[in-house]
Amino acid sequence: MAILLGVDTGGTYTDAVLLRDETEVLASAKALTTRQDLAIGVGAAVSRVLEQAGVQPGEIALASLSTTLATNALVEGQGGRVGLIYVGFREGDLERHGLTEVLRGDPAVCIGGGHDHGGGEAAPLDMAALGAFLEQVGDQVSAFAVAGQFATRNPAHELAVAEAIGARTGAPVTCSHQLSARLNGPKRALTAVLNARLLGMIDALIGRAQDRLHDMGIHAPLMVVRGDGALMAAEQARLRPIETILSGPAASIVGARWLTGAQDALVSDIGGTTTDVALLRDGRPALDPAGASVGGHRTMVEAVAMRTTGLGGDSQVHVVTEGLGGGVRLGPRRVIPVALIAAEASEVVHGALDAQLRATVPGELDARFARALPGVSQAGLAPRERDLLDRLGAGVMPLQALLRTRMDHGALGRLVDRGLVQLAGVTPSDALHVLGRLDSWDAEASAKALALMVRRRVGSGERLAPDAPALAELIVNQMTEQTVHALLEAAFVEETGDFGAPPDVLARHPLVRAGLDGHRGIVAVDLRLNRDVVGLGASAPAWYPAVGDRLGCRMILPEHAGVANAIGAVVGRVTVRRSGTVTSPAEGRYRAHLPEGPEDFASPEDAMARLESHLRADAGAAAAGAEAVQFTTDRDIRTARTEAREVFVEAMITVEASGRPRMAS
Structure with missing residues (x-):
């Protein structure tokens, strides 16, 4: 008998599951994901599942980890500061190839060199220009990315640049030819930049997770789920973290197949940050032939053909004041639910909420908070960003008190992008707390936060909603609509018919909405999803029955749906x-x-x-x-x-x- 341990670190929860011989779930457990040190959440979840099953740590034969960390980081624009060396290209190519947008202000240089289509040297490698660049930025970045022209035909210049970087700075280096054997230098460069940006984050996660498991007495081999659902050794994942993008979603597909035996279905996994939708066809998930696309970036990473949307239980709720009716919009950024931040810093949060409720005029920053994340590299911070971080300190602070000028807003955004600061605000999870459908954290804080939000006025001059419960229902209904759109987009992508418009346009087309509503006029319009949907995620039972009703399809909510990712993490190959x-x-x-x-x-x-x-x-x-x-x-x-x-x-x-x-x- 072999006992297998699967762990999934999500945006909000870390899940752990124990399987016996890949045939039986012995136990499952959850713990809050600890973003400041993910190993703490991993250790808590593993301890709980071992206790539930009565299993000793030394009995574990295999441990495997899936994570949404890389996916969430790219969706939210986070990661380390990177230096790009672009070999054999011109300065204008950075903008023309979309790399300037991907770099987001990170330093880059184009130097002479590169090869031709046949692998011959097109120009000598300009080591002097490389040396000047390293002298300028060597201590301001956490990692480097190197991409050379036709490097897949001859990687000599990429390897020489990597050797020089290692000798001068000691910083980790990602060479584009190591990530893909295909042509398309700009796309390889983008993939290399994203890999370098994730290096420190994934290395810290795996290293700390291994240390925590060893401290607990678990010495089994540790595997990590790749974006195509396959397993890779932890040591490889530390070198190629970009291959773990869509790791969590890919594990969920493997887990959905194992839990349901479904052959042909849409699988929709809702987490705290994203909703991930993929198609099972003949029992197998298809790989994306164009490479994984996450956070608007098309990479060269082989991964499950997955549509990832910034929509989850912890998505930020935005008030829409345009138009007479107004409304709410969800995501794409994840924030900490007010209920959760209040459970961690009750006095600060309730004190601020009470003071804001006493104010006669609603504020733009009502019910919004910030906290710093320790242990993240602060290399390259501007003085204003460093001052803001010092002002925030180690605790939780209302944004009203933290932000003093307009320029502070920009500095805060950059700190959030770097993963140095987390924001808290109203989320769909808070709405569920107000409606009594979730009681994980501080429901009273959620009620206060929504009471503040309903004071906002829409175009007609009326309040956004009559009261907090009414606003909570509005948020829940919006979650249903945006989830329906995500599923329809995925379905239209897989359709073979030509409907004359892109999938995202079709999903929101008035005729599609009329079909979902069962419009009956001179024209009768009907539309439904002609595939079963497997709903996964801890909060799936709260959201997905209404989604299935709206789409007119069968919604499958399997037992253990809340830990499908952790199951998929350990049953793969x-x-x-x-x-x-x-x-x-x-x-x-x-x-x-x-x-x-x-x-x-x-x-x-x-x-x-x-x-x-x-x-x-x-x-x-x-x-x-x-x-x-x-x-x-x-x-x-x-x-x-x-x-x-x-x-x-x-x-x-x-x-x-x-x-x-x-x-x-």
Whole structure:
């Protein structure tokens, strides 16, 4: 009998589950996610689940972790400060390729160098320009990203830059060719920047989680869920954290399949920060052929074809004052629910709420609070940001007291983006507390916060809602509508028909709304979702029955839906894919593009055999934590017909190594 431990660190809760032999759930438990040190929440959840099951730590044969940390960080624009070295490109390419937006003010430099399509050196590497850049920013960033022109055909310049950075700064470096074997330098650069931005965050999570488990007496191998649902060794995840984006959502898909046996269904997982929707087809989740897209960024990461929306139980509630009726809008940013921040700092929160309720005029910052997160790098902070952080100190503070000038607002936004400060405000979770459908934290604080929000006026001059319960119902109804939109968008993406508009436009089209309402006039309009929906997440029972009614579909809410991610984390397989390219730079010459540089052969078969041998060795080494590893090879060979004969053009070789993770005795 093998006992397996699955852990999922979500935006609000950390879940732990114990399985026996991948066939039976022994116990599950939850603890609040501790953003300042995620290992505290991991340890609390694991301790509780071990106690519930009566299992000793030494009995655990395998531990596996899924996390929404990377996904949430990209959705919320958080992460470390990064320096980008763009080799062989021009300054204007940063703006033209969208990298300026991704960098968000982080330093970047374009230096001479790079290679051509065949892997030959296009220009010498400008080490002097690199040295000047490192001298200027070396102590202002937490990591570096390096992207060279045609680096997948010859990574020599990327490797030389990485070596120089290591020698001068000691900072971690992400090379773009290590993340993808495909062309498209700008997209590889974007992926490298995001990977570098996540390095410190994921390294801290995994390192602290391993330490906490060891301290508890759990010495089993630790695996981490990738964005495609496969497992990877913790050591690899620390080097390639970008591959953990959509880790939590991918684990939820694996968990949904295990819990329900569903073959064809939409799976919708609501957490504190995001709603993640994917399609199960023939029992398998499809991978996104264009690469994972999170937070508006299209990466080169292989991941489940998932639509991630900034909508969850902890989404910030915004008051819409435009129009006569007004209303509310949810997300995309996550904030701490007022009920939760009050449970942690009752005197400060209730004191501020009571004072704001006594005021005769409602304020823009009513029921909003901030707290600092310790242990996050403060490198590169401007003086105003540092002053604001010092003013905030180690406690909780109302924004009314914290923000003194307009410029303070911008500084606070930058601190939030860096993950140095967390905001608290009204959320859908607060609405559930007011309605008595949730009692996890301080319902009285939620009621006060919503009482403050209803005082806001809409375009007609009327209050937003008559009272706090009425506003709570308004927020719940808005959650239903935005969840319906998220599911419809995912459905329209998968539709084969041409409806003449993008999925997001279709989901909000008046005809779609009329169809959901069952419009009956001269024209009768009906619309429903023609797939079952598997609803996952701890709060799914609170939200999803109304969503199923609205969409006219069967809503499946399985037992253990609240810990599906943790279950999916431990029932997956170790799967490693490695890809490379063979080209033909001249007639009779065939080039295998290898990490140590290109090698030429007299026949395409020899070149492909050499590349495949290297890929099998690399994939096998990466899958070393698995048992009974099996290899499969895919050769995508492109040819062209000239003068009545087939001519080799290019081949993409992909080797996959797969097996179950090795367990402790």
